[in-house]
Amino acid sequence: MGLIVQKFGGSSVANAERVMNVAKIVTDTYKQGNDVVVVVSAQGDTTDDLIAKAKEINTNATKREMDMLLASGEQISIALLAMAIQSLGFPVISLLGWQAGFSTNSVYSAARIKKVNTDRLKMELGNKKIVVVAGFQGLNDKEDITTLGRGGSDTSAVAIACALQADKCQIFTDVDGVYTADPRKVKNAKKLSEITYDEMLELATLGAQVLNNRSVEMAKKYNIALEVISSLNPIPGTIVKEVAKMEKMLVRGVTKDTDVARISIVGLTDVPGIAFKIFSKLAANNINVDIILQSVGRNNTKDIAFTVSKDNAPVAIEALRALPFVDEDLPIECDTDVAKVSVVGAGMETHPGTAS
C-alpha cells in the first residue's frame, strides 16, 4: 500500500481496447489499496495527425499555437481513460496539466516545469479518487498552455511522483524493461532487473529510447524509484534507483547512435590555439561536437576529426571554411556512413580488460 504514479505512453492508449487494458492495470493497483495517479500521453498517432493538420495551414506557426493545438491530444486520452475506469466501477477524475498544478516557464514546445502545486491532486486523492493527469503539458505565468517537449509525459509523471513523494513511479511502455542492448537487434540481449540512475542516464544520452534524461535526472535528485515495465506483458520490469545490485556485470548496456557525421580536417598547420579557434567557431554556430580526435601529422601539421549530428554537418563545414587559417585547398572530409557504439557500466572504470 502506498502512493504509486503510473505513466502510459501513446501506444499504450492507442485505441479503445488498449485504453481498457490500461484501466485494468490502474484499477488492479488501486484495488491493492494504493493511491494511484496515472499520467497519459496523447493516443497513438494523434500528435502526428495534429501536426499534419497544422502544416496544411501554416508551416511556420508560432510555438504558442502549436502547444495550444497539441495539448488537445492528452485532453482526449485522459477523458477516455477516466471513462474506461468509470466503466469498471471505480471513482476517478481526469485533470489537465494546469488543473494538476503544472507551472512551467514560457519556452513553448520545450517548457521546463517550475513547480507542481499539489493542492488539487491531494484533494482528489483524499477523496479516494484515481487521478488521471494529462502528461506533456502545463501553464506558464501568462496562463497560456505550454508543452514540455520530447519525453514530456515521462517528465510529468516523475515530477508528480517527486512533488507527492510517491513510493514508486512506473513508466509503462511497449518494452518490458531496460536491456543490455536493443533486443530487436541483439538476440541475446539481457533484461536488467535493476540499474542505477547514472547508468540509465548514460544509456539515455547515448540513444536508448526507453526513458528520457530529464525524467531520470529528476528522479535521481528526489530519489524516486522508477520502474520501466510493459503495459502488455505483466512481468516485473527494470527498477532504476540509486544503488543497484551489481549482478557481477561489468557492462550494463550497449547502444548505438547512427545520427553521426565525422568531419576531418587533414594537414592543418600546428599553431597553439588552433583547436580552440575551431571549436569556438562551431560553438558560435550552435553546433554540438561529440567525440574529438586529434593526431599529429607530417611536417608540423596535425589532423583534427570530430563528430556532429548529421543535420549539423553542412553548417559545420561552412563554418570551418570561413576560418581565416583554413586554406581553400585544405581537405575537409565528411563521412556520414558512421555510427557511434557505446558501452555503459560502472564496472568499466574499475575493471581493466572490459574494453577488450
Add this chain to the structure above:
Amino acid sequence: MGLIVQKFGGSSVANAERVMNVAKIVTDTYKQGNDVVVVVSAQGDTTDDLIAKAKEINTNATKREMDMLLASGEQISIALLAMAIQSLGFPVISLLGWQAGFSTNSVYSAARIKKVNTDRLKMELGNKKIVVVAGFQGLNDKEDITTLGRGGSDTSAVAIACALQADKCQIFTDVDGVYTADPRKVKNAKKLSEITYDEMLELATLGAQVLNNRSVEMAKKYNIALEVISSLNPIPGTIVKEVAKMEKMLVRGVTKDTDVARISIVGLTDVPGIAFKIFSKLAANNINVDIILQSVGRNNTKDIAFTVSKDNAPVAIEALRALPFVDEDLPIECDTDVAKVSVVGAGMETHPGTAS
C-alpha cells in the same frame, strides 16, 4: 470601425480550405479598422467523432468527463484558425473558454454562463490582436471544464458581445440569412433583411435552426444587434434587433416541427379537475405538453387531445393508463404521423384575416 464579434460554426471550419476562408473574412474585417473577436466551434464532425470514441469505451460516462473530452474539439479549431490568421500576416492569439473568462455553473453538458471576465480579452484587443475564442466551453467554480450544450458557440459569441458591449455580433452559418420558410423546402421563401428579437425567438422555438434561443434572449436583454450571415456567400445577411422595418409583411416566417405525437383520450367522464389531474401526471413524468385540445363528447363525456415529442409518447401513454379514472377499455389513441406548422409574425395579432 468598432468592435465586432464573429462566430463560425463547425461546417465553416471543417477543413484547411474552410479555415483559410474564415481567416480571410476575419482579417478583412480587421483591416477595415475593427477590433475583432472570433468565436469558433469544433471542426465539422469532430464532436460526433469524439462522442463515438467515448461510446466505444463507456456508454454511460459522467457528463464531467464528456465535457473534458468534447472541449478538446474547439481547442483544435482555435489553434488552427490562429495559425491560418498568422499565415496571412496578422497578429492573433487563441484563447480557450476559461482563458477568455467564461465562468459557468456546474451543470455539465448544459452549463449556463454566470459571467464573462473580460480582462484577458481586453488586454489582447488592447495589444491589437485578433482574438480567437473557443466557443461552447467554460469553467465552473471547481475549476473544471464545462460545455454549454446545443448552440453553445452562438451563446458564447453573444455573451462576449454583451460583455464587451460590441457594436455587432455576426453569426456566420451555411445559410445566408433568416428566411420566411426553409428555403430547401419552400421554393419562393424570402430572405428577411431584418427581424425583431421576439420574432426570431418564436422562429427558433418553433424549429428554425438558424440561431438558438439562449443567444437571441441574451442579445435582446443587452440590446446587441445580431447578424445571421453566410461564411461562403459574401452578401448581407439578416439583422436581428429590437425594432425591425415592417416591410409590410404580416407573416415573418413559417416553420414546421415533425417531432410531434398526438395523443387522444376519447370519452372521459367529465368531472371537474380531470384535465388538471391528467396534465399533472404528465408533468410528474417530465413530459412537455405542447398543444392541448379539449372537446365535449356525448353523454357527459369529453375528449382530450394533446401533442408531445415523439419519444415521450410511450411514457405519456403509460402514465395515463396508470391513472385511477382511466378505465382499461378507455381508448387512448396515439398518432405519430402528424406535424406542427407555425406561422410567425408581429402582424398576426393585429391584422384579422392573416390566418386565412
